[in-house]
Amino acid sequence: MTQDNRHSVSVAAVITNEDGRVLVIQRRDNGEWQIPGGILERDESIHAGLKREVNEETCLVIEPHRLTGVYKNVRLGVVALVFRAHAVGGTAAPTDESAVVDWWTTDQVAARMGETFAVRVSDALSSSEVAVRIHDGERIISDNPASAHVARDGHAV
């Protein structure tokens, strides 16, 4: 092909504790609050990459549960795969990559996390089908009438 259409693929996890709070990290490199995750390596399985990235950022050992959303950054060419997962070992703690590891209520997520990450949490905690959304790095973009409807009615986007 004449154009390089390759994408970065990232994997991230929505993990809740017994109180329903969501595991969040503050990245050391840019100070942003996100759910744990990172870039999938080219020869790595999706589940293995998810486990590795979450461990690198939180010290937790996790098991993936189910895929809950796919999010494409159409400006940068990044496809993010987000999973519900649960901890099976370790204790949440800061690492080389994360300055703070915390558990937030869903209200805190909606108020303090950027829109493109907060929507991944609300999608993962809803019982609807897997979300497929596009964004520009700042805001969710309406891709079709169905997704626009969900965005208006179901989430703070």
Add this chain to the structure above:
Amino acid sequence: MTQDNRHSVSVAAVITNEDGRVLVIQRRDNGEWQIPGGILERDESIHAGLKREVNEETCLVIEPHRLTGVYKNVRLGVVALVFRAHAVGGTAAPTDESAVVDWWTTDQVAARMGETFAVRVSDALSSSEVAVRIHDGERIISDNPASAHVARDGHAV
């Protein structure tokens, strides 16, 4: 990063007719039977890429319904996103990219399509959660005990 971890991302559709037969195409370039789909462009939305690729291979105008599986080729670094979709316009016909467009029963799919594509059809037609699988271009690879169990019990893989 020191290594280029970018992936090709492909999109494909499982479309059935009123008899429950599955839309398949025979590619002109390599003669293989597949479900319609192709490579997502870097600045393109996932749904737009799906509609474009299916139209280029079948002349049909489709609407995506739901994501049914994510499949990574760990040898080549390709992530495939597969959707259930339905035709909303056009008539299925060969194109520059597809030598034959046909409607197959699920038995024909299992017998005549390569394993890594046949599993996308069986996953899409099952009512279970979104499948997440890895393969080497020829065969599905067991990624964890849960997926191995599904592969043994639920599908012809």
